[in-house]
Amino acid sequence: GRVVLVGGEPGVGKSRLAAELARAAHGDGARVLYGRCDERSLIPYQPFVEALDHHVAHAPLDELRSQTAHGGEKLARLVPALGERLPGLPDTAPGDPQIDRYLAFESVARLLSGLSRRSALLLVIDDLHLADRPTLLLLRHLLRSSKRSSLLVLGTYRESAVGASHQLSETTVELHREGLLERIRLDGLEERELAGLIAAWGGADAPPGLTRAIHDQTEGNLFFVGEFLRHLTDTGALSREHGRLTLTRPLDVVGVPESVKEAIGWHLSRLDDHVLDMLRLASVLGRRFSLDVLAALADSEGGELERAIETAAAEGVVEEEPGAIGQYAFAHALIRDTLYSAIGSPRRARLHRRVGEIIEQLPTADPGTRLAELAYHFSRAAPIGAAEQAVAHCRRAGDHAMTLFAYEEAAQHYRRALQALELVEIGDEDERRELLLGLGEAQDRRTQSSELGSTATIR
Numbered sequence: 001g002r003v004v005l006v007g008g009e010p011g012v013g014k015s016r017l018a019a020e021l022a023r024a025a026h027g028d029g030a031r032v033l034y035g036r037c038d039e040r041s042l043i044p045y046q047p048f049v050e051a052l053d054h055h056v057a058h059a060p061l062d063e064l065r066s067q068t069a070h071g072g073e074k075l076a077r078l079v080p081a082l083g084e085r086l087p088g089l090p091d092t093a094p095g096d097p098q099i100d101r102y103l104a105f106e107s108v109a110r111l112l113s114g115l116s117r118r119s120a121l122l123l124v125i126d127d128l129h130l131a132d133r134p135t136l137l138l139l140r141h142l143l144r145s146s147k148r149s150s151l152l153v154l155g156t157y158r159e160s161a162v163g164a165s166h167q168l169s170e171t172t173v174e175l176h177r178e179g180l181l182e183r184i185r186l187d188g189l190e191e192r193e194l195a196g197l198i199a200a201w202g203g204a205d206a207p208p209g210l211t212r213a214i215h216d217q218t219e220g221n222l223f224f225v226g227e228f229l230r231h232l233t234d235t236g237a238l239s240r241e242h243g244r245l246t247l248t249r250p251l252d253v254v255g256v257p258e259s260v261k262e263a264i265g266w267h268l269s270r271l272d273d274h275v276l277d278m279l280r281l282a283s284v285l286g287r288r289f290s291l292d293v294l295a296a297l298a299d300s301e302g303g304e305l306e307r308a309i310e311t312a313a314a315e316g317v318v319e320e321e322p323g324a325i326g327q328y329a330f331a332h333a334l335i336r337d338t339l340y341s342a343i344g345s346p347r348r349a350r351l352h353r354r355v356g357e358i359i360e361q362l363p364t365a366d367p368g369t370r371l372a373e374l375a376y377h378f379s380r381a382a383p384i385g386a387a388e389q390a391v392a393h394c395r396r397a398g399d400h401a402m403t404l405f406a407y408e409e410a411a412q413h414y415r416r417a418l419q420a421l422e423l424v425e426i427g428d429e430d431e432r433r434e435l436l437l438g439l440g441e442a443q444d445r446r447t448q449s450s451e452l453g454s455t456a457t458i459r
């Protein structure tokens, strides 16, 4: 297997490029799996779990049985959907933590290389700069152990989010040295390309000067270009009638957004206050959010909320997630960031606390995700009196991550629990000791297992 990484600035078109390549590969008969990393890193190995979930849910049973004949029970820990489709997989007692993790990784590698023997296999992983360390370790293991298979991983990442000491850089440097990785840098469109894009979008050539003006401002960043064009048409400055594009007012009269942030601000300012309120609340839930949690948060009539979200969807601010009823995502991470950063920090903390309380009441299918969500929201609310809940939930999330061999994630959860414990008025010394022990154990396993199966890691 090999990995091709597409890097570039936010909004330059990395995800879209990956999606188009995936579509083309699928059209050519390749099997395509897709997963993305989340800013909250809800579950360890999230992109793999997402990708494999889909496969596990749709593959014929006997095929699945033979693909997971070895190590199926380890795989089922990472991908709970497997246990649901193949009930009765033995629940093995934990053995040596290093070997357990190795076996779990092997079970993923075996499944994927099995798939890649039948047809070309493309695994798309979006937003790798947000990947947790267990995900990167699994990726590395996968590529090393399937050197001869035809698996191709296509990953995207935001260059600006990845410094030299970022964990993704460590992984990519190693993989590059081993000849398993190739990098592509995606830049904004050139002026000529932008002219072509505008013509394709408007069905006619751009009026003189427009392409240059947009290019100067956006440097060909596609997200920015899209917001800019929307602004021009929304304000009526650019008309698309009679098969031609015409500027009805000079650009300096219309005003030109100076940054992506400003463009998003203009876009959002066209929505009415109620819709904006709902969107701000949704931004607290994350890039992706579910309507029922949002409804409870807004404490409003479902209908009204639904209308607000429908309006936002019609305006291209949010999108319904394919294949999941009542699940939405902001059309772009930058939109979510803008909304989220407009909320003052005391209110933010209060909202996170509310969300935590709501999720506590809701049954969800996957206990792992729920634990991590609770840990996330309560730790954001720890400074305003939710420290005890934060400690409890971070600790549980840590324990859960340990059972998934995600030792680095577990260590982080324990560390967050310890931080929150500092904020508890009368901190419990026993609790602190236990958390420190947990952290020690997670770190211990981490060091041991990164030595195992790795040829060139010196830390």
Ligand SMILES: Nc1ncnc2c1ncn2[C@@H]1O[C@H](COP(=O)(O)OP(=O)(O)OP(=O)(O)O)[C@@H](O)[C@H]1O
Binding pocket: 008, 009, 010, 011, 012, 013, 014, 015, 016, 017, 157, 158, 197, 222, 223, 226, 332, 333, 334
């Ligand atoms: N070649 C293209 N033609 C038309 N529109 C495009 C093209 N590439 C990207 N876009 C649009 O530009 C916007 C931003 O693209 P995309 O989401 O792929 O950016 P990104 O690089 O993944 O950003 P981020 O780093 O924030 O994830 C999207 O609305 C996308 O549909």
Ligand SMILES: [Mg+2]
Binding pocket: 014, 015, 016, 126, 127, 156
């Ligand atoms: Mg993207």
